[in-house]
Amino acid sequence: MAVRARSLSRPGVAMHREGTRSVVRSLPEEVPVALTFNGSTQAVMMATPADIADFAHGFALSEGLISHPSEVEEFEAVTHERGIEARFWLREDRAAALRERQRNMMGPTGCGLCGIDSLDQALRPLDALPEGGPVLERAEVARATDALRAHQPLHDQTRAVHAAGFLLPGRGIVMAREDVGRHNALDKLIGALVRQDVNPAEGAFVLTSRVSVDMVQKTVMARCPILIAVSAPTALALRMAEEARLTLAAFARSGGFDLYAAPERIVDGDAHVA
Incomplete structure (x- = not known):
């Protein structure tokens, strides 16, 4: 597979x-990335042409197309002249479940009600997170987005991409991914972690963006x-975080942050795993 550059130098005229x-x-x-499952295209996303396998696996997991990487029998990323095709071949039981899901989403058009399934999918119910888990010191949260800056080489080149990082208590940012899309950066990170x-x-x-529902x-x-995000959550995103018991820290910059849902995972003293 040919490797596409993540950035391109272009001349311009600076006017002041x-x-x-x-x-x-x-x-x-950025290029179009088609995500196909057993020969059927599920989505086409615009993304930075790096870490495509991470992106594809993260997208498949975060969108519920697969529940575990073991359900993937084969994966390949194929570069075409106009984009990249991320090809999944799923285990037969998972492929059958995906085909059933696609059939259930198909229906008559022009009925005035056919958007209901799409609305339900956009606001799909989430299984609440278990209580307990990792605990972070307040200082770790306050410096999280600043720490992420050291893992953003493409941003340093272009000043035009987002990043998502994974922070471990007491260890800081241990992994990060970048992309022109904030959702893509998070999907790449999720895919990299599970792979x-x-x-x-x-x-x-840890995100360099606002916090929306998705x-x-x-x-x-x-x-x-x-x-943990550098910017604000939407009101709906906050309600969803509360319902899911997701700890949400926003406006994390300049040594401070706003703490919203599930605050018990952020402490003033030493961090520990509950």
């Missing part, structure tokens, strides 16, 4: 009050109990 000058900027690349047999339940996800959904689907 003092005048103009020629510049060369590194711009992040390397790292349990998301043992730490926290970011909460992906975090809970991965069974990660703590979400």
Whole structure:
């Protein structure tokens, strides 16, 4: 498979009050990525052409298309002229379940009610996270997004991508992934963790973005109990986090943060695993 560059240098003209000058900027690349399961396309996403296997596996897990990597019999990423095809071949029982899901989502058009299934899927119920789990010191949460900055080489090049990192109590950020899309960055991180047999339940996800409903959904689907973000949650995302017992720390920057749902996993003293 040919490897696509994550960024591309392009010339431009910088214009300021003092005048103009020629510049060369590194711009992040993005390509369409088609995710196919047993020959059927499930989704096409725009993504940075790096860590495609991580992205595909994370997307499949966080969207409930698979429940464990063992359900994948074969995977390959094939580069085409206009994009990348991420091909899954699933174990037959999982493939049958996916085909049934696709049949249930098909229905008549123009009925005025045919969007209900899609709305239900957008706000799908989540299994609540178990009580307990990892506990972080308040200082670890406060410096989490600053620590993530050291794991963002593509951002340093382009200033145009998001990142998601995995933080372990007492160890800091141990893994991170970048992408032009905030959802993609989180999917890449989830995929990287499960493919390397790292349990998301043992730490926290750290995001360079706001917290929307889908970011909460992906975090809970991965069974990660703590979400730390540099920006704000939406009101619906917060309600969903509360219902799922997901610890949510937002506005985490400049040495502070706002703590919302499930605050018991953030403590003032020494961190420990409950």
